[in-house]
Amino acid sequence: MMRTRRTAPAVARRLIPAVVSAVAPAAALAVLAVLVAGPAQAAGYRYWSFWDRTDGTWQFATQGPSSARPADGDVQGFRFAVSADSQDASKPRGAADFDTICAGTPAVDGAKRVALVIDFGTLADASGGAKPPAERTACAQVSPDATSAEALAAVAKPLRYNSAALLCSIAGYPRTGCGEQVSATGADRTDSGNSNNGTEASGTSRPDGTSDADGGPSAGLIGGLAAVIALAGAGVWQARRRRLRG
Template sequence: MSLERDVRRPVRSVLTASRTALAASAALVLAVVVAGPASAEAYRYWGFYQWKDGAWVLASSGPASVTPEDGAVDGWRLAVSGETTPPRPPRAPGDFEAICGGTPAEPGRKRVAVVVDYGLAEEETSGQALPQPRGACAVVDADASSAQVLAAVASVREENGLVCAIDSVPATGCGDTVPEEPDIPSPEPTVALQLPGGTPEATSTAQANETTTPNPAAAENTDGAANTDEQSSSRGVAVWSVVGVLVVAALVLAALVTRRRRGAGEDV
């Protein structure tokens, strides 16, 4: 009996180790699969853009860190965007002359045109009526930041340095999560701006070019979407590689247990 117990003890130890390894392997596979292709989140927020070389470019810094020059154009757009959504800049061009042409320059101060696009009604779920996108000319100190430029022509609600609302749009919330990304055409149709003086902006040469000239920011994001698809594919290959390795490990452990059992039976 003592000999039989001594023989069974190493077999039982191997079985226990095998079960532990298989459980750990299953947990690892589950963790890798769960962490793999997750659903993309989308957010409703005000995007900050700058008009450069005839197109809107997503600003690389926050408005408090940007000091626009005289004659510059800042753009703001409320939109729902996610990981696979191209940048959604204002739907009107940054025409400085159309916005600030009737505002005289002042010594020691600068003029900065501002385009404010309040977005689509279906993306602003509070039910409030959205104002028409508008253009405004800010006359500010020469060293004013883009945050100060915006505050000069609109009411702004901020939280921790993030622009949450412009002119009370949206009424509540700040960078809220949205269940899914919207199905929006790219590029989006252009809109007319309400300009200083109450007249809508006529279709300009810049606006006509906007419909035919690709947006560099959108092209860059398209490359990003392709990279995202490639990363997802690579992640799927990696998951199945891990699964294959774990299956082989389980088979090796099973063979080892079988060999130990046969050896123990022969010894007895």
């Protein structure tokens, strides 16, 4: 008896449901696990954020301190804390009035005065049981073209930067660490990278400047899962073809 030869479209129609039923459940579970676990693990980053005092309120700075050039009479702030992005970043605390902060620093020709508020954060923001210093204010008297970073260096040494020019430490605090990612449980996950506006990045960037807006899995991970699914589907296809030929 002659065996009827099935056409390729007919075979494909029979195999597609088998491939989907064999591969989709495991793949869907893998993707779901990544999507669910990803946002739950990361709470934010521990870093120094940078602020401008405008009309009596703190505004997240749109430039980093190494590029911002404050004018005489400006008030700027630095706050060490854990936050995910500019929307939930902790603002500097304490007095923030220029006349009060710079009252003991008279104006001189050829220089500008910049009032700085430096807030070292809370115990909850600290890493490894460190005790943050009390917040302080200072009046930096610097050259007219000085940046905010130069003003900070004039009153709050030692400063520490990493290889990517991230401001990691002000007045020696913290002693270690630099823009590390913090899990939802408060544990450090990494110890590298750049903070957002404090080091020239902004918005919802990671400290290393890469996007983390949705908190989801990376494109590379999604691509890897897709490759696994494709390989599994090819295996099922080959197995069915061998059975049909037999």
